[in-house]
Amino acid sequence: MRLDLAPFASDPAQGRGRRHAEAPAPTRNDYQRDRDRIVHSTAFRRLVYKTQVFLNHEGDLFRTRLTHTLEVAQLGRSIARSLRLHEDLVEAIALAHDLGHTPFGHAGQDALHACMRQHGGFEHNLQSLRVIDVLEERYPAFDGLNLTFETREGVLKHCAKRVARWIDAHEPGGVGRRFLDGTQPSLEAQLANLADEIAYNAHDVDDGVRSGLIDFEQVCALPLVARFRDEALAEYPELVRMKPRRLLSETLRRMLSAQVYDVIDTTRAALARHQPDSADAVRQLPPLVAFSPEMRAASSALKRFLLQQLYRHPQVMDTTERAQRIVRELFAIYIDRPQDMPADFAASPLPHRAVADYIAGMTDRYAIREHERLTGQRLFDHGPG
Numbered sequence: 001m002r003l004d005l006a007p008f009a010s011d012p013a014q015g016r017g018r019r020h021a022e023a024p025a026p027t028r029n030d031y032q033r034d035r036d037r038i039v040h041s042t043a044f045r046r047l048v049y050k051t052q053v054f055l056n057h058e059g060d061l062f063r064t065r066l067t068h069t070l071e072v073a074q075l076g077r078s079i080a081r082s083l084r085l086h087e088d089l090v091e092a093i094a095l096a097h098d099l100g101h102t103p104f105g106h107a108g109q110d111a112l113h114a115c116m117r118q119h120g121g122f123e124h125n126l127q128s129l130r131v132i133d134v135l136e137e138r139y140p141a142f143d144g145l146n147l148t149f150e151t152r153e154g155v156l157k158h159c160a161k162r163v164a165r166w167i168d169a170h171e172p173g174g175v176g177r178r179f180l181d182g183t184q185p186s187l188e189a190q191l192a193n194l195a196d197e198i199a200y201n202a203h204d205v206d207d208g209v210r211s212g213l214i215d216f217e218q219v220c221a222l223p224l225v226a227r228f229r230d231e232a233l234a235e236y237p238e239l240v241r242m243k244p245r246r247l248l249s250e251t252l253r254r255m256l257s258a259q260v261y262d263v264i265d266t267t268r269a270a271l272a273r274h275q276p277d278s279a280d281a282v283r284q285l286p287p288l289v290a291f292s293p294e295m296r297a298a299s300s301a302l303k304r305f306l307l308q309q310l311y312r313h314p315q316v317m318d319t320t321e322r323a324q325r326i327v328r329e330l331f332a333i334y335i336d337r338p339q340d341m342p343a344d345f346a347a348s349p350l351p352h353r354a355v356a357d358y359i360a361g362m363t364d365r366y367a368i369r370e371h372e373r374l375t376g377q378r379l380f381d382h383g384p385g
Helices: 030-039 042-049 065-083 087-096 105-115 124-135 149-155 161-170 187-211 223-235 244-274 279-283 293-311 314-336 351-360 364-375
Strands: none
Touching: 030 087, 030 149, 042 065, 042 124, 042 364, 065 087, 065 187, 065 244, 087 149, 087 187, 105 314, 105 351, 124 149, 124 351, 149 187, 187 244, 187 293, 223 244, 223 293, 244 293, 314 351, 314 364
8 A cells, every 4th residue: 555545545456456357557556557548548539529518619718528527637636635545546537537428518418318218318427437348449358448446436426226226237236336225435436526516617617707608797796706706806906907817717716726625624524523444434434525514505506606697598508409409310310320320339239329329429520520411401500620
C-alpha cells in the first residue's frame, strides 16, 4: 500500500481485480492502468464532439463532454489528495463516467430511451458500463477494456433494481449487488459522483452566460453566486465596469473553491464520526462524501435555476427537439434497414440493442451527417459538414 493512502482508501493491491485475469503491469498500479485504457479508448475520443449543453458547432469555447470530463477529473483528484484517497481511481472513474452518453446530451438520451422503452430502455450511466465491459474492441482475449471492479462500480453510479438484478444474475456479487443490498461504493466512487455535480453546475453557468441565454445578474439572485460576486468586487471593484468577463470567472472560481473545501471539511467530519478502518468498512456505512446541509441546499437551488432558465430556454429546447428527431428517425431507419449500419451491428441477434449501441456511440456531427445521408434533410443548417 502507498504510505500516503488513508486506511479507508481503495488499495489496488487489495482490490477485487478484473473479470479476466491479467498479469500486473511492471510500472503502474491497476487504477493507473484503468485510467490509461480509458484515455486510449475510442469512446473517450468521441467525447470531444458530444454535447454538454450546447452543440459543438455552436461555439468553439463551450464545454463538450470531453472538457466536462476533464474538469470532473481535475476536481476529483484535487479533493482525493486532501482526503488521502486513491487519486488514480478517482481519475479513472471520472474519465469513464460519460463514455456511454449519446449524441446531443440529455436530449439524445431521452429520445433513445423512448425508442427503447419496450426493449429494456436506455440509460447513459448503464451504457457507460456497457462501453467499458463489452463495446470497446481493443484486445484479442476479451471484449471491453477489462477494468477493475472498483472502477466499474464507480462508473455505475445509478441503477434501477430491475437492472441490478439482471446484472447480478450475470455477475453474481458484482457491480450490481450494492443496489440490491443497500451498501455503498468506495469513497473514490462517491467523490467522483459529487465532483461531477460541482463541475457541471459551475461550467453550465459559465457557458450559459457566455452564450447570452442567461444573464449574470439573474444568476446573482442566487445567494450562493451573489456571495462570491460580492467578495470578488470587494477585492477588485474595477471588475464591475472594466472586466465583466473576469468578474464572472472570479466569481465561479471562488464558488468552486468553496464547494471543494466544503466537501473536504464535511467528509473529514463524517470520517471522524464513523471511523472506518478499511475500504470495505466504508461500504457498510452511509454515504460519507458529501456537501454540508447548507451547501447542499445552495447547490440544489443552483441546479433548479439552471433547469428552468438554461436547459429549458426556448433556444435550447429548439435544439433539443431537432436533436431528438434525428435520434428517433435514425433509430427507425436502422431497425427497418440494419444493412445501413456497420456489419457487426447489423448482424446482432438483439437488433434494438444493437441500434441503441450504434446511435449512442455517435458524435453529434456524425449523427447529423448520417441523418442527412439517410433522409436528405439537414436539421442543423450550420452543423459541421
